[in-house]
Amino acid sequence: MNSILIIGAGAAGSVVAKKCAVNRDVFQKIHLASRTLEKCRKVRKECASDITVSQVDADDTGQVIRLIEEQKPHVVVNMALPYQDLTIMDACLATGVHYLDTANYEPKDEAKFSYTWQWAYQDRFRDKGIMAVLGCGFDPGVISIYCAYAQRSLFDEITTIDIIDCNDGSHGKAFATNFNPEINIREVTQRGKFWKDGEWIEIDPLSISCMIDYPQVGSRKSYLIYHEEEESLVRNIRGLRQIRFWMTFSDNYIKHLEVLQNVGMTRIDPVMYNGVEIIPLQFLKHLLPEPSSLAENYTGKTSIGSVIRGVKDGKPVAYILYNVSDHAETNRELNAQAVSYTTGVPAMTGAMMMMKGLWSGHGVFNVEQLPPEPFLEEVARQGLPWHAQKLGEDAYQELLET
Numbered sequence: 001m002n003s004i005l006i007i008g009a010g011a012a013g014s015v016v017a018k019k020c021a022v023n024r025d026v027f028q029k030i031h032l033a034s035r036t037l038e039k040c041r042k043v044r045k046e047c048a049s050d051i052t053v054s055q056v057d058a059d060d061t062g063q064v065i066r067l068i069e070e071q072k073p074h075v076v077v078n079m080a081l082p083y084q085d086l087t088i089m090d091a092c093l094a095t096g097v098h099y100l101d102t103a104n105y106e107p108k109d110e111a112k113f114s115y116t117w118q119w120a121y122q123d124r125f126r127d128k129g130i131m132a133v134l135g136c137g138f139d140p141g142v143i144s145i146y147c148a149y150a151q152r153s154l155f156d157e158i159t160t161i162d163i164i165d166c167n168d169g170s171h172g173k174a175f176a177t178n179f180n181p182e183i184n185i186r187e188v189t190q191r192g193k194f195w196k197d198g199e200w201i202e203i204d205p206l207s208i209s210c211m212i213d214y215p216q217v218g219s220r221k222s223y224l225i226y227h228e229e230e231e232s233l234v235r236n237i238r239g240l241r242q243i244r245f246w247m248t249f250s251d252n253y254i255k256h257l258e259v260l261q262n263v264g265m266t267r268i269d270p271v272m273y274n275g276v277e278i279i280p281l282q283f284l285k286h287l288l289p290e291p292s293s294l295a296e297n298y299t300g301k302t303s304i305g306s307v308i309r310g311v312k313d314g315k316p317v318a319y320i321l322y323n324v325s326d327h328a329e330t331n332r333e334l335n336a337q338a339v340s341y342t343t344g345v346p347a348m349t350g351a352m353m354m355m356k357g358l359w360s361g362h363g364v365f366n367v368e369q370l371p372p373e374p375f376l377e378e379v380a381r382q383g384l385p386w387h388a389q390k391l392g393e394d395a396y397q398e399l400l401e402t
């Protein structure tokens with residue numbers, strides 16, 4: 001029986017479970033486990049068909065091993081936090097089960113956003129005859145697969161990639177993050193970085209910005225930040241000379257973030273408070289709305305794509321590949337906002353590729369190393385249609401000039 005184990009019943013994990021539950025031809029047995037059993041039960045009630053649930057602490061490899069032995073899944077989809085990547089990978093190794101996630105491993109005490117630790121599992125996964133698929137959300141994930149497709153079908157050589165990520169939605173809260181607050185704030189407050197002519201160039205956080213025209217949204221101020229898929233795309237896209245990642249942040253978001261940073265609330269080192277050690281950012285996470293709670297009344301769209309330049313048949317060419325999702329529509333379909341929808345649907349689709357044998361292999365893979373066509377066909381069917389539009393020479397001039 002085709003069986004899937006999903007770990008993590010948060011905003012994105014609940015989308016994976018709900019989407020699996022409408023694809024019972026592929027996922028015959030679905031089990032959702034997370035740190036808080038109540039959250040799994042809530043997701044279960046919202047699934048279109050019955051799934052089983054249980055409690056697990058995925059920081060404990062032994063608990064994950066026992067869960068895998070009980071459930072006997074074909075694949076474990078890790079939708080918990082990046083801190084749990086290695087313990088879950090260790091459990092998959094011990095039990096000989098495939099693994100998929102949407103975010104690179106992070107040590108708790110330092111924001112790194114690097115695949116180094118997970119790439120180190122390559123030989124062990126290969127020798128065990130199992131597969132680990134890394135970064136199968138939207139970015140990393142669908143964006144990386146757009147790049148793989150472009151490399152195969154649209155270009156002879158890709159020279160530059162600009163990943164452009166806009167959430168133009170409004171959730172009506174004073175300040176909230178669209179995915180796990182701890183990971184989001186670590187990502188945005190770290191130093192920025194991009195890759196050019198064979199080296200990484202570091203910049204102060206949010207110190208480079210420009211206006212970018214997003215499909216179906218319009219021109220929005222966007223900031224250059226570092227994002228983990230750049231590390232693997234530099235390895236896997238031939239001839240690449242530059243890769244950058246741009247994200248929109250509202251002035252309101254930046255204002256709150258600045259104040260929180262200035263008063264020390266985004267620190268990830270321990271601080272003594274009333275005789276107890278606390279991590280300020282973890283405390284802040286407890287005060288902020290959960291990303292899964294934002295869906296109701298969320299309006300507006302996400303518009304995320306890759307602007308790719310290169311050469312085809314000896315001539316310069318440029319394309320944008322993108323998806324636009326609407327918060328209200330994703331809420332209507334799955335009771336989820338678009339950021340968690342665009343993360344969970346690709347994770348479910350990746351697991352489907354593994355179940356069907358359309359993605360196979362032994363070792364650790366970033367998604368752009370796997371066949372893009374069957375994934376892109378399926379992900380469009382599952383709710384994330386995509387577009388590849390040829391661009392004129394002077395399109396996205398703002399990117400060319402920055």
Ligand code: NDP
Pocket residue numbers: 007008009010011012013033034035036039056057058059079080081082084102103135136137138139140141178179180181183290291292339340342343
């Ligand atoms: P949430 O905080 O909403 O959900 C995380 C879930 O993991 C929670 O239910 C949490 O449990 C559970 N969890 C945390 N620690 C453990 C543990 N030790 N054992 C078991 N369960 C645990 O986050 P999101 O759903 O927004 O994000 C999930 C993942 O998706 C993150 O890794 C994030 O970085 C990634 N992501 C990837 C994107 C992409 O495009 N690639 C985009 C957005 C997110 P509890 O409820 O008890 O806290």
